[in-house]
Each structure stands twice: as structure tokens, then as C-alpha cells.
Amino acid sequence: MKELRLTLESFRFAWQALKSNLLRTVLSLLGVTVGIFAIIAVFTVVDSLETNVRQSMNFVGDKVIYVNKWPWVFENNFAWWKYFNRPVPTVREFRELQRRLGPNNKGIAIFANTSGNLFRVGSNSMEGCNLQGVSMDYNIVSDVPIVEGRYFTPQEVESARNVAIIGAEIAETLFPNGSALGQEFKTRGQKFVVIGVMQKEGKKLLDTPSNDTNCLVPFGMFTKMFALSSNGMGGVAPSIGVKGRDDDPGLLDLEYEMKGVMRNIRGLKPQDEDNFALNRPEMLANAITQLFSVIGIAGAVIGSFAMLVGGFGIANIMFVSVKERTNIIGIQKSLGAKNYFILFQFLFEAVFLCLLGGGAGILLVFLITLLPQDGLPLFLTAGNISLGLTVSVVIGVLAGIIPAVLASNLDPVIAIRAQ
Template identity: 50%
Template sequence: MGESIRFAVQVLTTNLLRTTLSLLGVTIGIMLIIAVFTMVDSLEKNIKDSLDFLGSNVVTVEKFPFGGPDPNYPWWKYFRRPNNNYAEYEFLSANLRNAAAVTIVGRASTTVKYASSSLNSVDLWGMTYQYKDVYEVALGAGRYFTQQEIEGGRPVAIIGDEIAQTLFPNESAVGKDIKIRGYKLRVIGVMEREGESFIGTPSSDDRVYIPYKMFTKTYYIGRMWGINPQIAVKGYADDIGMVELQNEMEGMLRKVRGLRPKEDTNFALNRPEAIADALGGIFDILGTAGWIIGGFAILVGGFGIMNIMFVSVQERTKIIGIQKSLGAKNYFILFQFLFESIFLCLFGGLIGVFIVYLLTFIPFGTLEVTLSMKNILLGVVVSSVIGVVSGIIPSAKAARLDPVDAMRSA
């Protein structure tokens, strides 16, 4: 087998022009397939990273379901649904058995002031202590709220990095006092910088976190009107699809809201993963399109290599006859041409992968493009398979040649 490989390499390096022309089709095909898969994987990763703020294994209680209203459900009934309230949060927190953590979050837009500086349209979030257990909280400086600060509704705040840099450009924000709607709040922490996401989803950089009870002092939260806080529940990883958690939450919410068995549910239980699953279907379609586009190029390249291999067998018929007369076995001749075909396709595929790798250095704005090891291996495997498929028939033809007839050939 080693000698067959040596013969194959020698032939390929001797006919460089033919070798180069032969692998172009495979190079283009593999490049197209790997480029499409790399872009799809990068898009999926960037979008999912942008949705990290929604959390994982989280079920939220809201008025409207993700994906839009049910066309069979009167739209006006959604608006008549009651707002979530703190009593419901406490009831779920105390009674849910399938929940790892429960929090309630109030959200509003506000103005933040410090000395003579101010920032408008800042996201103000009021939350409870277990917020850090439901969602990721990455602090760059300072500390998180204590249980006493949350329960007492103390005037303390954690601010985003962009707010800290704008209001406190040359000093530490921790320990300073900011003003929100007339209330003075002490900054106890600053979030790590997240930067701009690919799809422009909300970032903690422009956000202020305060205790929920402090939030209720600044904004009205009524049963039907005012701000509608979101109740978020973190499930356990072994609860696949959060089915048990959602069933338990539905029963408890119907109970705490006093709904009779025949009454419609007046809340929606949403899972952020539903958005990712919907996007996953789009990425599957894009991946299929990549296979189709690249497949045509590979098909052309494969036929091209097969034709070149038939020509190569024809040119070396006399040499094959001499090799067989000197005792060369059929498998030696078979492997000699098969390895030549595989090396052609493999080299062409590696060039295609390398071109895609170079393309990852081109800036695409906020889209971070990365060539994964999975796609590199895909390129190598597909190239090798094309090499085997394209070379097996010419190789078998060469291996079956009669040595006498082969030596007599012109």
C-alpha cells in the first residue's frame, strides 16, 4: 500500500497542470459547502448569543404568547388579561416543586442623573434576590444585592458599563449616588461590558437594576393597568422541555387567580427556547441550500476527476502491463489509481477549506464568523468520499487489465 501511495504522489507531482485543473471543481464545491455551513453556524451562534439575556430552561408568565396571538382566540381578551403581581410571585416561589429559582421583574424606561450629567431612555429593571439564579449576572465591579436590601426595598443600584463610563468617565461608579425619578440611589455594582449584539437585542450596558420593592415606589403596578411585571421561573436541566414545570405552573396560576375549570387561561407561559427552535428551522433550510449549491459544483468536479482518471489509466496502460508482468497484484494497481483520485479530491477540499478560513478574517460588522473543527472535518470527509467515488471505477478498470494486452497497447 505504501508503494501505491508513492506512485500516486509521483504521478500527481509530475503532471502539475492537469492536477491543478482537475481539483478546481472539488475546490469550488467544498469551498461553497463549507462557506455556507460556516456562515449558517456563525449566524446561529451569534443570534443565540444575542438571545442569552432570555436565559435557558426559563419559563416566563406574560399576557401574550411568543410567536403572536392565537388566531382562534379573540385578540381583545389578551388585553383584558390581568397583570402579574407580587402575591403571585410569592405563591409560586413558595409552592413550585419543579422550580430551581423564581423571580419577578419590573421594567421601565427612565432618566438617570449624576451631578450635572443625565442619561435618557435608560432601561430600569426592578428584581428580586433570585434574579441572579434565573439569569446570568456578570459583575465587573462591586457586588450584588443582599437579601436585606431586596426585602427592604433599599435605595441601591447596579448599573451597566455604558452608564458607568458616561456618568463617571474618570472615576469609579461604585459608592456614588445617582438620581432616578427623584430618588437617590447608591451604586453598589457595575456590570461587565457586553457590547453590541448581532441582532441588537437588549444589553445590560444601558441598564439599571434596583430592588423590586424600590421599583414599585417609582412606578405604578396595578392589576389591570400600569406596568406589567414578568414572572420568570428557572427549571431543572433534567426536566426536558420544561414540561413538568409548565404543567405545575399552569395549575398553580389558575388556582391563585381563582379560575374555574371551564374558564379560559388568562396568562401565557413562554419559553425563550421557542425562538431559538423557530430560528433553527430556518438554519436547517439554509444548510440544505448549501448542500444543493455545493453539491452541483462537487458533482461537476467529481465527473471531471473521473474523466481525468480514465485518461490517466489510458496513458499508463503499458506501464500497468509491465508492473503486472513483474508480479504486481491487482490491489496494487487498484490502490495506485484510487489513492491518486483521493489525493486529488482531498487536496482540492483542503484548499477550499483554507479559502473559507481566510474569509473568516474579513470583518462582517457585529457578525463574528468562525470556522469550526466540525466544518473542517466535514470538508475532509466529503473530499475523501468524492475521491473514492470518482476513482473507484477507473481504478477497477486498471486493476482488471490483462498484462499481455496492456503491454501490447500503443
């Protein structure tokens, strides 16, 4: 109980010292404010960038393995000539995968797309649209967020009917005066009836495919308008996506099964290399994580220099504070104050200074996140707030420990005589 009372007294003395030298206190915590602001601002921007980039890459789906001609690699010395002559996935291989794959998957889809299409309704038109042909289970492999209407029926896909699911921007442009459902539009010499409208995504940080300008049609209808490529050189090259199960960690079982089935379909011998690529969204996620880890470390190092300057400023002020209050320290010790009481008194003062400065720096970052940001919305996470406060406490302890130890070890007789 006595120790708690003395600790609270240490807090009180520290707070009174800070209030009695308000101008010096403000000037001292400015260095910490700038340092914490620099560090937390860097981490906030990096976290916001990473989140927005990942959201921009959502079109690749989750827990999906794609069969492609080219692997998704991120290397400087990419050996492209090894993959140049590979065949692209075909409808026959899609059918065989549907037939042969076991229960390790939720759904299989084949899809292909072309960009730069012109959609027209009377006098209304829209250029640069993406036209994508999909099979029945595409909504299982990839998210199709329909807010109005419905998805394709098996009959519509099998009979390759002229029906379409369009993005929000296409619907707003072609049908500005009412609902797009049941309306017709024309592209590539074909008329399509709108059966669904997808949820609006808005602007993305990266120029990645967006549902807002995307139009889904049955794959059979798509092949009537565009010739499919056999080697990736001419025509449209399709892709095959297989959705994995949640109880298959890492999709290892599905990958092994797909690899064996694809090698068998293409008649590869045991000594032959794979002439197909099994790609995962995790490849993109890992590359993004590595990139932003490097950026975050570089930013933290730069921000730490500002924090170091703030720490030196706090230490200097604490030495001055000890010098000014040497006489008071002697009186306190002569009246029975313990060494740890004097130690905590100055240590708490240093920590208070750093916490106030760190809190002000975090507040500045938070105020910046409230500003309208169209291209890159910023957000301050609880983790970054905790990091800022923790760094403030650590800097306060490091900056105040030496002055506090010196103050606690002063001889009371010598300290009382100090002028």
C-alpha cells in the same frame, strides 16, 4: 505484509503521477477547492449566525419558566384576540407562587422594565437606558454578571432603597474618570447609589436587551416610579420567572405544578382555559434551530452543485490518466501486479486530488474567519473541518472508482501494445 507493501507502492505511484503532471493536478483540484469552500463556508456562516443569535437571546435565561400574558409563538396565523383580554401577572400572584410552590424550583422573581430612560450625573448624561425593577431572587432566575461591587441585599429589596446595579456602558459614560461604585446618578426624579457594575457584553448581532445599557433597581423602588399594568394596556406589565432544578428533565414537574397553582390563584374552573402563558426559552431555541436547519440545507444544496462540477473534473482527469498510462499498466500487470494494486493506484490518486483540493478550500474558509468581524464573528468548527475532509474523500472515491476499475481490468497484452 505483502498486501501492505503493495498498498504503499500504490500510494507511491499515485503521488509520483500527481507530481509529474503538476499543472494538470492544480487545475483539477481547483474544482474541488471551490466546491468544498462553498459548502464549508455556508455551514460556517450558518453555525456562526446561529451561535451569535443564541448568544443574543441569553437574556431569557436557561431552565426558566416565565409567567406572561402572551405566549411565545412563531406562527403566521397568530390568534392574538384569544389573549388580548388576559390579565398580566401581579405582585400578589408572585407572592402566592413563592408561598405555594414546592421544592421543584431554585428561585422565583418578579421583574419589569422600561426603555428610553435618561440617566444624568452633573454634566454627563446618557439616553436610551433600560431601567429594570427586580425582586431578590432575580440573580438566580437570570444571570447578573457583576464584575465590580455586589448584588442587592434582602434589606435593600424589601425596603425599596435607592440603590442600583448598572451596565458597563452606563458606568463608562456617567463616570468616565473613575469607579462608579458609591457614586450617585439621577433618573426619573430619583437619585440612586451605584452598588454594582455588570460585565461588559459588547455588540450583539440582534438588537436584544444588553446588560451594557441596563440598570437594575429593587422592584419596590421601581413601582414608586412607574405604575404597574393590570391588563397590559396601560402602565408597565411585569413578568414572573421561576428557575427550575437540574434534576427535573424538561422542567415537566415544575410546569405542571406552576400550572395548577396559577389556575388556583386565578380561580379557574376545570372547564376553563388557561388565562396565562407559561413560556420557556426552549421555544426560542427550537424556532432558531428550525430556521437555521432550513438555511443550512439550502446552502448545502447550492454548494453541492459546485462540488458536483469538481467531481466531474476529477473523473475526467482520471480517465485521461488511465489512457496515458495504459502501456505502463500492461507492463506492471505482466510483471505480476495484481488487479487491486492497479485499482488502488488510481483510486488513491483521485482521493489525493480531492483531499488536496478540499484542504485548500477549508484553508480559505479558515483564512476568512481570521479577518476582523465586528458584526458577525466567524469561526470554523472541528465538525465542519471533518465534514469537508469526509466529503473530499467520498467525492474522490466516486470520481475515481470507474477509471480505476477499468484500469485494473485491462488485458496486459493489449495494454502493452497501446500507444
